Amino acid sequence: MALPRSVTRARRRLTLPKPFAVVVLIALSLIPLIYAAALIWSNNDPVGNIGNVPAAIVNLDTGATVEESAGSSSQIQLGDDVVSALVDANGDSKEGFDWTITDADTAQAGLTHGEYLAVLTIPADFSANATSSATVEPTDAAAAQQGMLSITTNDATNYITGNMAQSLGSTLVRNLAETVSSTYLENVYLGFTTVHDSISDAADGAATLADGTTDLSTGASALADGASTLAVGAGKLSSGLSQISSATDALPTGLSSLNAGIGQAVTGATDLSTGLATLQSGTSSLADGADRALTGATQLSGGLSTLDAATPTLAAGAAQVASSLDQFVAGYDTMTDPQRAAALQQLDTAAHQVSDGAGTLNSSVAALDAGAEDLVGTASEGTGLSALAAGAADVRDGTRAASAGATSLAAGLGSLGTGFDGLTVKLTTLVSSINTAASSSGELATGAQTLESGASSAADGAHQVDDGAHTLSTGLADGVLEIPTYTDSQANQLSGVAAAPVALDAERENAVALYGAGLTPYFLSLGLWIGSLAVFFMRPALNTRLVGSRLPLWLVALRSYLPNALIAVVQATLAVLAVKFAVGIEIANLPGAFGIAILASLTFMAINQALIALLGAPGRFVGLLFVVLQLSAAGGTYPIQTAAPFFQTLHNYLPLTDAVQSFRTLIAGGTLGVGPWVWNLVVWAIGALVAIGIAAFVSRRRLNRSEILAAAPLPVAVPQVA
Structure with missing residues (x-):
């Protein structure tokens, strides 16, 4: 049996969802999405928005x-x-928070009142x-402290x-530590450079000292050689000068002997002249002394021959003396002895x-010899005394005087020769001494030059030694000053x-103990x-x-609220008690926490009662949406400044x-006032x-309308059975 069309239509209306029910289902389906999206959006990048x-x-x-290097x-x-x-x-x-540069008082006041979240x-x-680790003195190492x-x-x-x-501060500290450590190490390495420079100066000074010592040693050796050469030259010079002195001391004696000999020769020549005069005046008696004259002439001829042979030697010796x-x-x-130069x-x-007199004497003697030969002559030729001898017997007496004078002359000339021989020996010794002195003076000059050069080298070497020693001392002293020394405690510090x-x-400030407390x-x-x-x-x-x-x-609204308000008080009280005693969270102001919890609840x-009273079941949905907005915008975890602008x-x-x-x-403590927030809650x-x-008013009107509709008969649809 088929159901009537009206019944089928009614069943179809009952199975099809109403539009409002569809909206409710969609809204309920969107709750997880809304919660997830809102919470994720509000906490999307808190660190990036710091x-x-x-x-x-x-x-x-x-x-x-900070000292960087010497003098800078x-x-x-x-x-x-x-x-x-x-x-x-x-x-x-640029980095971290939204920084504001301010003074200490303003910053503290802002932190206390919540204007600044960090200072x-x-x-x-x-x-x-x-920088104290790089600047502190070694003796004051304990003063080094961290910045x-x-x-x-x-x-x-x-x-x-x-x-x-x-976290931000730790990053900042690490970066600063790298900068400061770099500065410290830079100063340490600069200190090594300064020490290196000082030691380098000391090394240069040591090298200079070594060079100066070498030069000093060389100069000292040259000085010793020059002094030795000078001593030898001086000895030779002294010996030569002694010989010159001895020779010049004997020179007056030789000259005296020469003078005496010349005097004797002059005397003999005078006597000879007198005798010849007597001979000339006595020619009248020549005949009587002819025999004697012949004999004397013969002797005279022989002596004059001897004298003639000796006088060239005398002339040559005298010339040699003059040349010497x-x-x-x-x-x-x-030389430096002017008096001796004048005497010489x-x-x-x-x-x-x-020399000139000897030459003249030589010429005269030669002429005398020729005359004596002519005087003697030859008996065969009838010349000279030989011819006269036969008839000049009366000349014999006069020739005796001439013979005596010739004897004196011969003796004088002999003394003259002896004197000249002694003078020649002395002059020869003198020349040898002078040559020795000249040679010694050359050696003395060479020795003096060597001595001067050695002394100059020694002086330069001494200066270099002095400069090098000072440089070495200064460099080592500076290097020692640049190298600090530390005790174990100072080094550890x-x-x-x-x-x-x-x-x-x-x-x-107002620190809480645990993350949960925060x-x-x-x-x-x-x-x-x-x-x-x-x-x-x-x-x-x-109600x-x-x-x-x-x-x-x-009164309807208040009496509808009071039972729920009682539940709210119980909820708040239990929540605070659980937080305090069950969880163990320290609360700085426990009475205030109870008060705020009750007021907030x-x-x-x-x-929530207002939302549901006004909207019915959808009010619960709105309440859920409202809480997710509040969770996202409350800044309960990260600062609200890190959330999206919408939630801010x-x-x-x-x-x-x-x-x-x-x-x-109230949990952390502090002076941050809660008054404005209390008033906001009261207003809400x-x-x-x-x-x-208002919801009670709307509900009453709906209720009245329902009663009116209930009083009127409602049409009832009677299903028809086919």
């Missing part, structure tokens, strides 16, 4: 002076380097301490910010005179500071919201009996944010109660 977090820089560094230094401003690494010349941040402080002695950067955060504002600030004296005078002028000059003149010249003092405000607020939302899965948002009564709407309960805009207007911020302050709660009243 540059939006407000922070302050306080640079108090006064700098430090440089000014180190590590504080400025830190600022330059974080902020550019225009004041825009980086560079102390006045930062550069001095950071300490201080970065301060406030856990009452945001816990994660402290971790981010510490010329040589002596020529060489003796170079006189001797030279006398020798020339002797300096090595520790040099290894970590910069350190970070990460200070957390996230407790976020999770506690979320738990209160979920707890309030869960209530309305079990309870209605409005239908109260809505249908004639009570004022505000009451507010969240009112908001919502941050200050949502109640969950006020609960999170309040719990942070009042608004939600007003919305509940």
Whole structure:
């Protein structure tokens, strides 16, 4: 049996989903997507957006002076380097947070009131301490300290910010440590260079000293050789001069003998002249002494022959004396004894005179010899005394006197020859001594030159030795001064500071002990919201009996809210107790935490009740959407400045944010006021109660309309059976 068409159509209407049900199904399907997308979007790149977090820089560094090398230094401003690494010349941040350069008081006030989430402080002695390992004296090694950067955060504002600030500070410290270590090592290596230069100077000085010692040794050797040669030359000169002195001492005696001989010769010649005069005057008696005259003439002829043979030798010896004296005078002028030179000059003149006289005597004797021969003549030719002898007997008496004079003359000329022989010997000795003295003077001059050269070399070597010794001493002294010495404790102190010249003092104001304590405000607020939302899965948002009564709407709304409010108080109290005693989270202001928890729970309960009262079942969906927006915009984990701009805009207007911020302050402590957030929660709660009243008004109108419709008969469709 086929069903009527109307029944079939009715069944079809019952199986087809209504449009609203489709919307609900779609919305429910989108809840995971909305949650995931919102939370991921808000936490997409918190580290990359850390540059939006407000922070302050306080640079108090006064700098430090670092010695680079001998006589030069440089000014180190590590504080400025830190600022330059974080902020550019225009004041825009380059690394890390959104930095603002300010003073210490402003920075602290901003940190306390949440205007700055971090404050980086560079102390006045930062550069001095950071470079102290390179600048401190070895005796003051204990004064070497680390340069300490201080970065301060406030856990009452945001816990994660402290971790981010510490990470940023650690990176900054590492970079600064590399810079400072580079400066330290540079100074160490420059110190090695200075030591190298000093030792190099010392080496140069040592080389100069060695060269000077060599020159000094050479000069000393040359000086010794020159002194030896000079001594030998001086000895020879002294011997030659002694011989000259002896020769010149004997010269007057020889000249006296020569003079006596010449005197005798003159006397004999005078006597001869007298005898000849007597002979001439006595020619009248020639006949009587002819025999005797012949005999005397014969003897005279023989003596004169002998004299004639001797006089050329005398003339030659005298000429030789003159020549020797010329040589002596020529060489003796170079000597330093003017008196001896004058005496020898006189001797030279006398020798020339002797030479001339001897030559004249030689000529006269030759003529006398010829005359004597003619005087003697020959008996056969009837010439001379030979011819006269026969008849000049009377001349014999006169020739006796002539014979006596000739004898005296011969004796005088003999003495003259003897004197000239002695003079020749003396002059020969004198010439030899002069030659020896001349040779010795040459050796003496050579020795003196050698001595002078050796002395000059010795003096130069001595100067080089002195300069080299001073350079060596100075270089070694400078090198020693440049090489520091450390005790074990000093070395440990300096090595520790040099290894970590910069350190970070990460200070957390109102610090919480654990990571969980930092996230407790976020999770506690979320738990209160979920707890309030869960209530309305079990309870209605409005009391239908109260809505249908004639009570004022505000009283209907309030009485509908009060049971839920009681649940909210219980939820808040239990949550705080669990956090404090079960989980063990330290809460700085426990009464305040109870108060804020109750206020937040009451507010969240009112908001969720208002949404469900106004929208019915879809209100739960809106509540879920609302909580995900609040979670994304509350800044419960990372600072809100790291979230997307959309969530930053919502941050200050949502109640969950006020609960999170309040719990942070009350758990961590501090003076960050919770008053504004309390008022925001109160405003939200009042608004939600007003919305509940509106929902009661709408529900009452719906209820009244339903009652009117229920009073009228409803058409009933009777199925028709075919």
